[in-house]
Amino acid sequence: MILPPKHMHLEVFVPTARLVNAAAAKVVAEGPEGHFGLLPRHLDIAAALVPGLLVYVTAAGEERFLGIDEGVLVKCGINVHVSVLAAFESDDLTSLRAEIADRFVDLDDHERKARTALARLETGAIRHMLEFER
CATH class of the missing domain: 1.20.5 (Single alpha-helices involved in coiled-coils or other helix-helix interfaces)
Structure with missing residues (x-):
């Protein structure tokens, strides 16, 4: 029996760099239809993102916040790739x-x-x- 993974591999890309490369227990983003959340066992998805917040919970349980411009999110298995025009991170x-x-x-x-x-x-x-x- 294969147990499901407890974390996803999250990568956030801007045109010039990889901004985030982390294990995430949960990812919350906003698309044109509203906010949605991803967990490791959720189905694969491809979604457009609108400017706003991207929140993820690290493997250690810390909540991290990113301000993002429009872009796209693709979840395939445990891999979550986010590509946006611009992004910045903040604790506040x-x-x-x-x-x-x-x-x-x-x-x-x-x-x-x-x-x-x-x-x-x-x-x-x-x-x-x-x-x-x-």
């Missing part, structure tokens, strides 16, 4: 929530400015093409 849940809000507000402003600049470039290119055809 209150400051982590504030930092998530600050970082994503800044990102939204940056994205808005970038989209505006891109729209101006596209408009200018179309205008020049129309003038060239005349």
Whole structure:
């Protein structure tokens, strides 16, 4: 008889590095439909993640908190792989929530400015093409 594992192998990746490589007894994340939890014996899953919190319980029973940007989570057997655009770790849940809000507000402003600049470039290119055809 094979006993089920007591822990999962959690890895969290950002584009430039592996941020977390740990044994986890539990993982809680948030997808578009809401929060969900993973335990070692749960079925395999692939899920999109939205910006927010990712919480995991280490093999020693400590709760760890990550602020994450959007990404994807894949659980296959005891392996849980999370790939996100950006992430940061904190021990203080209150400051982590504030930092998530600050970082994503800044990102939204940056994205808005970038989209505006891109729209101006596209408009200018179309205008020049129309003038060239005349």
